[in-house]
Amino acid sequence: MPTHSDLVALAPELILILAAGVLLLVEAFLPRIRHAASGLALVSVAGAAWARLALPLPGAVWSGMLRVDRVTAFVDLYILVALFLSIWMAVGFLRRNGLDRAEFHALLLLAATGAMVMAASVNLLTIFLGLELLSMPLYVLNAYLRRVDVSLEAGLKYFVVGAFASGFLAYGAALLYGVAGSTDLATLAQSVVQEGRMTPLLAVGLAMFSGGLLFKLALFPFHGWAPDVYQGSPTPVTAFLSAVPKGAALVVLLRLVISMDLLHLTNRWLWAGALVAVASQFLGNIVAIVQRDIKRMLGYSGIAHMGYAMVGVIVGGTEGAGAVLVYLAAYTFMNMGAFAVIALLSESEREPHLIGDLAGQGWRRPIPALALTVCMFSLAGIPPFVGFTGKFLVFKSAVDAGLVWLAVVGVLNSLISAFYYLRVVYTLYMRPLPRREPAFPAGFSIGAAAATAAVAVVLAGIFPAPLIRAAEAAAQLFLG
Amino acid sequence: MEHLLTYVTFGPTAAALVLALLPERWERLHRWLALAVSLGLFALSLLIWKGFDPDITGFQMVDGPLAWIPQLGISYHLGVDGISLLLVLLTTLLIPVVILASWTSITEHVKGFHVSLLFLTTGMIGAFLALDIFLFYVFWEVMLIPMYFIIGVWGGARRIYAAVKFFIYTMVGSLLMLVAILYLAWFHHQLTGAWSFAYTDMLKTAPQLAMGTGLLSSPQLLVFAAFFLAFAIKVPMFPFHTWLPDAHVEAPTGGSIILAGVLLKLGTYGFLRFNRALFPAAWEAAVPLILVLAVVGILYGAWVAMVQPDMKKLVAYSSVSHLGFVMLGLAGGTLASTQGAVLQMVNHGLSTGALFLLVGVIYERRHTRLIADYGGIAGVVPVYTGIFLFVTLSSIGLPGLNGFVGEFLILAGTWAGHPLFVVLGALGVIFGAVYMLWMVQRVFWNPLVHEENRSLKDINLREVLAVLPLLVFIVWIGVHPTTFLSPMEAAVRLLLAR
Known part of the structure; x- marks a missing residue:
């Protein structure tokens, strides 16, 4: 039987689920008030965030299957911010495309709940449950533009690949259960540390389990789905997809890595992790250079960014974990901002979102263009934007761990990435407006989401101390 | 005044934010406001100069930490010593010059230009x-x-290429x-x-980095090399200079002035402040390399400048040559040569800034910078000719003007340690005179063959006002260099004692 404190600890999740249920009922029985659905969704997200901030963080709950501590709180807030911005952009986006339905928001809320459960899990079973709750709604959301072929393709692709990922994860979990005789992560870590070496069973189990997570992170060699899905999904869903599942998967990976202290357990972890990180960075950045569709480009860039974050995961420890958490927050803000501007400056969802279509918009639509510019420079890691803060901390953790070469590879990749991020900027400001000017439908809420994200990118970049403090405080707890 | 350094640093940011909020179509207001702010900034830096005590070693008027x-132990911490004082003065002197020089040549996105310029400041x-x-x-x-935008938005035909090249390099x-930096921390x-x-903590610990035996096994040399690369590209030292001609040719006049006048100095300043001060042992080991690259830069820059058909490109390559002198002076390592190098940074900012401005003046009238399109215009534009000749003489080091003092100190100070390099460098002085005077001859004297040049308008009052402050300092430094040498002496001595 769940106790009172178990329920209180999960209050944010419960608020979201309740809101999702209400939204589905509204869609079914009161379709006339569905235009208020987004408002209700936003209120519930704000409520969930308030609950997470205001309620105590009890630590282990639900018989030790979940941990609600500062790590969870950090990631929950990160997920809720991303969710809030996604819904905000979706308001205008859905109206433009004539798809203003309450179920869209309900599905987003459910997916976010899954991510939050996953992030709070310290048990192989709940991790799997969270992953499934996260993924199922997303399969539907990817294909939400049901009259657009690429959207259907995105939905199908994400579904097939996602099914594989779940299979990997479940199989890996079974093998890990074989190692420890328990699904509890702490017990697993204890038995690994006692063993003191990498047994074949553990190696295969870990590889499969983290393979499933790498799918969600779109990291090499499981990155293939990302560009197509990014391109095809409705833009607010792409924004959500680029941030929330990655955050949850990274936290699970961090819990695993840090609890077992893998960097010191076996040097194979370093090489396997470094291979994933370095290959993802190079592949993402080099292939992104030749993309003409900006959503595809950001898909590849996302592969590279998770490659940078992976550096922090390899290093592990408090410093590495703190850096990864800051990186996640940074990545969310700049990615959300970029996708919001893309949603705003696109004529029709049936056409590809070509970078060239942005020509001259810097002077025609100064505020969205400035927001996009800020996000691009931030993604390239130029100070004083928050993307620089994230990279700085990740590379610092690598240098401090004696892995200077990983930092050097990272900065070289930042250099490569500057090519394609700069292309967006010069297209905005240095190319002339086309003769036939694109007509962008109005979208106040999308613009507001973009502006909010861009302001966050600047402010958190200039005054990073609070963010770093929160991330470090959370990272302390990974060690238990 | 407390926090003077913070005001002079972030005053431009505040002004840029104000400008950004004003409507784009109030172009005159943007120009006048930016000009007023830049003049106020110069006044502030004169206050810093006035309050500066040349007898104090180390940093003054410290703001923070x-x-x-x-x-992570990162703090906001500003301070000025004799070296940075001169460079801040140079910067704030050049900003109003840039705004005046861009008064009629920047006609599109006027607001954006001034906002970029102020952020750059x-x-x-x-x-x-x-x-x-x-x-x-x-x-x-x-x-x-902002520099990326200045080149890329207001530049010439191949501006995007030049802007991206500048950024990536x-x-x-x-x-x-x-x-x-992460490694040092x-x-x-x-x-x-x-x-x-x-920085003061780094001064204590960085020199203790192990020197090791080879480059790859020596932390100090590797860290030194990373800083070296960053600054060598910025200076630019041969062979890292290839971005410079592109950037200069494509940049608008104001962009070229700021690029040559200040941005390149950040490279040489970085050499002095970081490479020289933080890694004395590695610097000692690298001196032969720096000497060679400096002299190659001096001669190569001069030779390539000689054959340029485009005036702006010629001045750009002359920068490679002049910055070679600065590097030679830094590598010379004596009080005289280092002081000469710092002074030469300022001199180059003044003379080359003025040259870019003057080339811009004539370009605005004729829309060509090719030397071959001119000839014999001395009689058509006498005032312009006089000023151009004056600046040319300053650039090639005529005694009595600023360039001479800097070059003389560098060569004299380096003589004791490295006479061969001084001889080679001195050849560069001669080549410098050759390419500059040859250009002046072809543009201003020679027969007037292009009819359209007969109606060229002479330099106007605004343009004279823009260049005048530079001329004043050119003479001042040439006649009485002590005004500028004495404030930096303590700082340079402290640096060389390391």
């Missing part, structure tokens, strides 16, 4: 004054964005420098157990 990212001044190495890096990188160096933590990015 104010905890910025306390977890914050980056430049901040980089000169930063006493925290992380803060320095932030200012250093922040400069990239600079980034190559600075990213490796970032890793080196880590090393400081290893030694003392505390995190710090403070």
